[in-house]
Amino acid sequence: MAVVTSAVLIAACGSSSGSSGAAAAGDKPFAGQTLIFGGGQADANESIMGAMAAKFKEETGADVQFIGGSAPDNLSKLLAAKGRSTPPFDAVFLDSTTQPAAAQAGLIQQVDYKTALQSYSQFPGTGFPTQGYGPGYFLIRLGTCYNTEVYKQLGLNPPTSLDDWFDPKLQGRVALPDTTNFYWGAAMPAIAKNYNIPLDDPAALMSKFRDIHAQTLFTSSSDAQQRLQTGQVAMTTLTDGRCLALKLAGQPVDLAPVNVVADGKTYPYINFVDTVDIVTGSPKTELAKKFIDMYTSSTALMPYIQKTGYVPARQDVYAEAKQDPKLAPYYGAFDSATDLYTPDMTAFLAHQAAWIDAWNNNVKQGG
Missing domain, CATH: 3.40.190.10 (Periplasmic binding protein-like II)
Structure with a gap:
């Protein structure tokens, strides 16, 4: 940004x-x-x-x-x-x-x-x-923003869930937000909820992210947008406004739902x-x-x-x-917002420092 x-x-x-x-x-x-x-x-x-x-x-x-x-x-x-x-x-x-x-x-x-x-x-x-x-x-609907042309080149169907972030075919072709980008704080508690990972134990989720071998951990959303529209990365997480603005401008990108599963209900997007x-x-x-x-x-x-x-x-x-x-x-x-998954940010705030440490030690530094 x-x-x-x-x-x-x-x-x-x-x-x-x-x-x-x-x-x-x-x-x-x-x-x-x-x-x-x-x-x-x-x-x-x-x-x-x-x-x-x-x-x-x-x-x-x-x-x-x-x-x-x-x-x-x-x-x-x-x-x-x-x-x-x-x-x-x-x-x-x-x-x-x-x-x-x-x-x-x-x-x-x-x-x-x-x-x-x-x-x-x-x-x-x-x-x-x-x-x-x-x-x-x-x-703000936070979802998967993907390059439609790159997905076709890789022989992949459009993403439909958080599981698609961890597809081995995307290793090295994913851009993830770093801890200083606010997407990270919105996404982490929602992804933890989807995979039933307690907020006081982020280790299991960190190993999943480490295995993505992200091409970049972005601090600026503009960097992620640039890599996406040029095809350097196949997918990233972006807000609806940033992703759809690219689509409205004629870029080969689209916004796909992440379908967070929480408490027996499926929510298409993360809300902040x-x-x-x-x-x-x-x-x-x-x-x-x-x-x-x-x-x-x-x-x-x-x-x-x-x-x-x-x-x-x-x-x-x-x-x-x-x-x-x-x-x-x-x-x-x-x-309405009830159709979106809204993370409990107050609860996450109590554990945020531990999550940042786990991210830096496992994802940012490669474990």
């Missing part, structure tokens, strides 16, 4: 002068304020913030300063600033792999979102991955959620609530959804997306 380190002030164009401008500002309690948002990758920011900036300015009188990064990067920045009088952000993008850690460390505010958000009723229960903390804006939270210590809590309402809305998200096929967390936005004939085939029978 590309990381943007510069700060960008996103403000609506236009001007006003004289008494009418003063009156307009007086009607907006947040006029003249700037909300600092610790966001994600550049392409998502340009689309989402570009779509909502003018409306947010019109309704609140406030601007938004975007600081690009990633969920792990944003968590690191919050941890580094803990205890300081002023946090680095007012609102922050995290995900369901990093939000529990941020909550446990007291870095994000626990809020009664039922009263804080006008859009609260549009979020299913899984729309709030960590109880009491910020909502999701995208439900991109979230947005209010940062502890921010003096702009009320403005941040309005920001979250709009950031999760159709106004903000639909332009990016049309480029990527991501699933919005809000039910009203998803209903709109499913009406788009270009997007409908990429959603299929998927109806």
Whole structure:
């Protein structure tokens, strides 16, 4: 994932002068304020913030300063600033792999979102991955992204389950996420559940991954995408948006389900959620609530959804997306997050250090 380190002030164009401008500002309690948002990758920011900036300015009188990064990067920045009088952000993008850690460390505010958000009723229960903390804006389906041409060359049928990751014919032709890539944290507890491997004993799963002889352990999702579309690797794990964006652009790739078996049910994809939270210590809590309402809305998200096929967390936005004939085939029978396997990230967090050590000692270093 590309990381943007510069700060960008996103403000609506236009001007006003004289008494009418003063009156307009007086009607907006947040006029003249700037909300600092610790966001994600550049392409998502340009689309989402570009779509909502003018409306947010019109309704609140406030601007938004975007600081690009990633969920792990944003968590690191919050941890580094803990205890300081002023946090680095007012609102922050995290995900369901990093939000529990941020909550446990007291870095994000626990809020009664039922009263804080006008859009609260549009979020299913899984729309709030960590109880009491910020909502999701995208439900991310993590699956197998594979190069259709390479699979044909290897004489392989399209992948249909996690077992296909470990096919001997794919040795040396697989790209796996490394521990610093958030796909790793989302995938490991789900894969452990599928193979009935307890979270306190990762050794058996590590041996399976070691035998793949992965071509690369990627930290950047862009690296995996590049290797996949050029045929250097036959398959990798990618989010639906990244994989389907390649397909929508005409690349010979497709997204296949992993079919996680858990507690007697089969789930086609692993679910993790991109979230947005209010940062502890921010003096702009009320403005941040309005920001979250709009950031999760159709106004903000639909332009990016049309480029990527991501699933919005809000039910009203998803209903709109499913009406788009270009997007409908990429959603299929998927109806809600209950159709996806959502790992218990709080439980995994308690064992994560041991999993990282096991991965580094067995997979990264070859055992």
